[in-house]
Each structure stands twice: as C-alpha cells, then as structure tokens.
Amino acid sequence: EAGVTQSPTHLIKTRGQQATLRCSPISGHTSVYWYQQALGLGLQFLLWYDEGEERNRGNFPPRFSGRQFPNYSSELNVNALELEDSALYLCASSQFDQPQHFGDGTRLSIL
C-alpha cells in the first residue's frame, strides 16, 4: 500500500509570507495529524483532522491552520511566517484510533 505522502519536500519562504503544506493519507485512513519538529524542541502535536473537521489542536497560535478535504487529504497553512517556524512538518494518518503512520515530512525554511 502507498504510504502517507507529503509535498513539497522542501519549502523556502521569507518572513511574513504564507506557506501551504500538503498531505495525502494512506487509503482508507480518515484521520490526519500534523506535527512540528523544530530544532531543539522535538516533535510536537499541531492539529488533528477527522472526517473534514478539526478535532484537536496543540499549543500553537491561530496562524497555524489547516483543512481536510472530502478525499481525506489535508493542507496545513502557516500565515505571517516567523523565523522560528523553520522546522520539519510531519503528517500522519490513521484509521480510527489505530497507530499513526507518518510521512517523510516537509522541511520549511524561513529566510
């Protein structure tokens, strides 16, 4: 089966711009999760989407937002980019409360 796919692999932006990251879950998985892995901070939960709805949110400001489409793919949007947003963003998917499967991530670099 195809795994979780994320695009782009690498994204370079400047401060104040907006970034859009994309994720396609494993076929049959309805839940999508976003995590941030910033240098020195480890992996932190960002957002959980299920059946098109935001179900849970981590301790991140509102400029981090996203959505889930009817085909269960998801977008993560980060507005008004700041230098500290530079990180690896991982997407994961799961079926119901089964273990989460991770993608390779999108590395976001803010100049």
Added chain:
Amino acid sequence: AQRVTQPEKLLSVFKGAPVELKCNYSYSGSPELFWYVQYSRQRLQLLLRHISRESIKGFTADLNKGETSFHLKKPFAQEEDSAMYYCVLGGTGRRALTFGSGTRLQVQP
C-alpha cells in the same frame, strides 16, 4: 500535563550486547504507549504498541504503571538496530501523540 522522558540522547553498545532504552511518562489517565523508530534515511515507523504485547525484531517493552515506565529491551543487539528511537504517549481519545526527545542507538561491530 502529558510528558515523556527519555534520559539518554545516545546509547552505544557492541553487537550482541543487551540493550535497554529508558522511557518514563507522566499522565493522569490510562496511557497508551508506543515505541517508534527512525532508521537512517527512512520515515518514522511504529515498532511496538504496549497493548499488543508482542515482540518486534526481538524488541519488547513492558508498561510498568507503578514506575510509570515503558523501557524498550532487546537481549542481543544487531548492527541493523542502529536508529533513532522515540517513546510516544497517546492520551486516550485525544489522538495527540506526545513524543520523547528520542534516543539514538548505535550498535558497533
């Protein structure tokens, strides 16, 4: 608040030696615990889930609620076990995983 502590950043052992990667957690409810592994140039993948109680690639982990620990063990390390290991806590029903900081295991020949 949920917290996972992995006290060792790096654990270096020789091939054939026993391995124990330590993990302690803090959670007020009934925890769900995992070990995820990331091999070089590969994505993060599930190694073990505490409720399944199975051995994967020779690794086992037992949940000790009294000591709030979930240590990962293998009796005889192999070179292919070299990887980054994350202890992960899932709060029941909330799906937000809490990751430890990870332990890099180096198995030397």
